[in-house]
Amino acid sequence: MSRKDKPSGRRARMQANSASPAPQGEAVASSDPAADSAEAQNGEAGRNVEAAPDSEAKPNSEAMPNSEPVPDSEAMQDSEAMPDSEPVPNERVESGGAVNEAAVPDDGPEIASPASAAEEQPAEDAAKSNVSSADPGKAVAEEEAALTAEAAAEEEAAPVAGTAAEEAAAPVAGTAAEEAAAPVAGTAAEERAAKKEKPAAREKAAAKKDTPEGRVELLVRRKRRRQQAGTAAAAVLVLAAAAGVVGGSLAANPGSAGKSVAIPAADVPAGPLTAVCPEPLRLLAGSVAGTDPQFNPVSGSAKTLLSAVVLSGAGNPVPASSLLKADGSTELKTIAEDAPDADPLAGVRSAGIMGSLPVGEVTVLSAEPSGTLQATANAVVAFSAGDGDLAGLAAANCQTPGNDMWIMGARTTVGATAVLRLTNASESAATVDLELYGAKGRVEGTGTRGILVPPGQTKSIVLAGLAANEPALAVRVRSSGGPVAAVVQQSILRGLTPGGVELIQPAAAAAPQQVITGVRIQDPAATRKLTAERGYESAAPAVQVAVPGSTNAVVSVRVLGAGGDIPLPGGGVFTVAAGSVGQLPLDALPEGTYSVEVTADVSVTANTVTSRGSKADAPVDLAVAPAGERLGSDHLAVLPPDSVSDLTFSAPSGPAEVRLTGVAADGSLGAEQIISIAAGTTVTTPAAGVGPGLAAVLINATGEAVYGSQVLTASKGDGLSVLPLPKGSVGGTSVPVGLGY
Structure with missing residues (x-):
């Protein structure tokens, strides 16, 4: 008898349930496991073979004539009688001359034509069929060995009946395709019948496990589950490896877990230099209380002169620079043009004067950068x-604007x-808050907060209206x-006698150590005689210390002269209350120029006040020296006319060197001079000693x-003023740049 290889369980069921007539002359495929086993043993799987005699086969099964299709009800009876989960031997039901196979378990979701069933038959079905005709125990052992040798590709190409995925896809009551093909599915009667069938199917499935076929199928299921678990584990490993690759590509230093990763920085080039030069001194007219006072012109002999120097970088032309009005609307004077007349020589520096x-x-001094550095420039009023x-x-030096500064040494006494x-x-409005500190503590009052300064304008505030009768006032400007x-602008008038003038500039920021240079002390005998006169008590030299914090400060004052430390009465140690300003007299010092080092256990600000003049009926001038910052490179000290400039340097903690280069009036630079400073000493050198006819000195x-200052004395009279050295060269800055959301 000629027949096709056994089709899958679903195809057999589809042939039965669909009630399709078998083609004439074509044998009906058998689902008998014994027949299939015989075919597999003969090695003829996958093509038509002559089937062995079947004890249950009918004589007319070899050539089946055209017959009437089996009604749906009979197919449903076959399906209901045999649940999907229970494999059964081959049975034939004759109905209307057609032979229908009994319902066979659903082995997969795929539906194929009977012609291709032989090519898709899995090897596992043949192995299961062999169990029914051989020794069950031996078959199970052989099956276990065969299953372990099968390739994964063959198993995927030939799905195994009974896997967990297929069982989930093929419910006991029938596949989705069969339910869709049966119009009566979903009725209440069938739902009740299905509920009754499910327990029976579960019992048959449990009983199946004890049979040789059940054990083989269980082994197949376990193997498939192990393969699925291995596939899932491999997928997890692949994902973990991908995550590691991505994470490693994002990490700056994969081998330094737990360490902070430095944020890359972008170099920002230096910008133009802007320095504000104060206006001339004037007398007040009318009430001195409040703000925005009216000023009267000064005497006919008074004059205010501005001198400026702009220095180029090595091998670069003098940067474009000019003097402007405060609002920047008008250029008052051009210092250097944008396009120089000639290219500079390599390594040579020049200056605009x-x-x-x-x-x-x-006024405002403005200078463009020189190369990658901010222009080295300064101006003095x-x-x-x-x-x-x-x-x-x-x-006063022309000052670079800021947002936080301290001014020490103001007086608001009679x-x-x-x-x-x-x-x-x-170009933006500024809102200013003031903090005032006096001899008795912090001074609170109206008018110190929210002071509006519009762009390009100047606001004048009389400090006596905020803190009156203060011999030493510290002002913090934020x-x-x-x-x-x-x-x-500080001025003193003792009766009808002038007591001195000064332009007080900001001091160094609060810190536990402050260094003040350029402390000019006159003959102590003359000072004692002067201060003995009524109203001249404030003419005595002193160091003033402000404590802005909430803790009292124990202050130690050290005076450094040309030969080293100068002892002070009481050792120079005193206490300053928190939030107040304290003073220590320096009238015991011999005549000379000194530096003062102030140290404390908390942050403080400091300055010195001195006077020049010895007669009570003659004008006496005033000088305020603020604490300065450590010197570096390219500090430019401009030498104003009608005065004598001395440069004072001090190295409190160790030896140092200072290199001085003169800048001539024609813009050329002279030879460099080196000054050695011993530890704990002060060195004073005349600016004229650096070179004749100089416009400035480069330091x-x-x-x-090293700390330094410029001491000015009048060519005629007792005029005295102290300038802190301006800041040195400023290069570009590095700004941290982070990428994020």
Whole structure:
């Protein structure tokens, strides 16, 4: 009898349930396991073979004539009688001359034509069929060995009946395709019948496990589950490896877990230099209380001159620079043009000079960068008067605006006038808050908060209206919005006798150590005689210390002279209450120029006040020296006219060297001079000794920490003023750049 290889269980069931007539002359495929086993043993799987006699086969099964299709009800009876999960031997049901196979378990979700069933038959079905005709125990052992040798590709190509995935895809009551093909499915009667069938199917499935076929099928299922578990584990490993690769590509240093990763920095080139030059000193008119006072012109002998120097980098032309009005609307003087007349020589530096320009208002020095560095430039405003109430000498460097600064040494006692001038040279409005500290503690009052300074304007505040009768006042200026420049115009009038003038500049920020240089002390005998007169008590030299914090400060003062330490009465140690300003007299020092080192157990700010003049009926000038910052490279000290400049340096902690280079009036640089400074000493050198006819001196310091200042004395009279050295060269900055959301 010619027949096809055994089709899958689903195809057999589809042939039965669909009630399709068998083609004429074609044998009906058998689902008998014994027949299939015989075919597999004969090695003829996958093509038509002559089947062995079947004891249950009917004589007319070899050539089946055309017959009527089996009704759906009979197919349903076959399906209901035999649950999907129970494999049964081959049975034939004759109905209307057609032979239908009994329902066979659903072995897979795929539905194929009977012609291709032989090619897709899995090898596991043949192995299961062999169990029914051989020794069960031996078959099970052979099956276990065969299963372990099968390739994964063959198993995937030939799905195994009974796997967990197929059981989930083929419910006991029938596949989704069969349910869709049966119009009556889903009725209440069938639902009740299905509920009754499910327990029976579960019982048959449990009984099946005890049979040889069940054990083989169980082994197949276990193997498939192990393969699925291995596939899932491999997928997890692949995902973990991919995550490791991605994580490693994002980490800056994969081998340094737990360490902070430095944020890369972007170099920002230096910007143009902007420095605010204060306006000339003037007398107050009318009430001295409040803000925005009216000023009267000073005496006819008074003059205010502005001198500026702009230095180029090595091998670069002098950067474009000019003097502007405070609002930047008008250029008053050009220092250097944008396009120089000739290219500079390699390694050679030159300077643009502007000297002795009379000014009567606030001005701004502006200079473009020189190469990658900010321009080395400075300007000095010098006021001098030989008569009138403002007789004396006062000078100040043009100041780079900031948002936080300290001004020390202001006086608001009787006859003393202190005017705080705030200038906003930016394009944004500035809101300024003031903190005032006096001899008895912090001074609270109205008018110290929210002071608005519009762009390009100057705000003048009389400090006596905020803190009256203060012999030593410390002012902290803090601005939000635009940065501001701050300076205090200080003047003293003792009766009808001028007591001195000064432009007080900001001191170094609060710190446990402060160094003040350029402390000029006159003959102590003359000072004692002067201070014995009524109203001249404040003419005595002193060091002033402000403690801004909430803890009292134990302050130690060390005076450094040309030969080293100078002892002070009481050892120079005193206590300053928190939030107040304390003073220590320096009238016991011999005549000379000194440096003062102030150390404390908390952060403090400091300055010194000195006077020059010995007669009570003659003008006496005033000098305020603020604490300065450590020197570095390219500090430019401009030498104003009608005065004598001395440069003072000190190295409190160790030896150091200072290199001085003169800048001539024609813009050329002279030879370099080296000055050695021993540890704990002060060195003073005249600027004229660096070179004749100089417009400025370029200063560079090496070695241990060096501090310095410029001391000005009037060519005629007792005028005295002290300038802290300006900041050195400023290069570009590095800004951390982080990428994120």
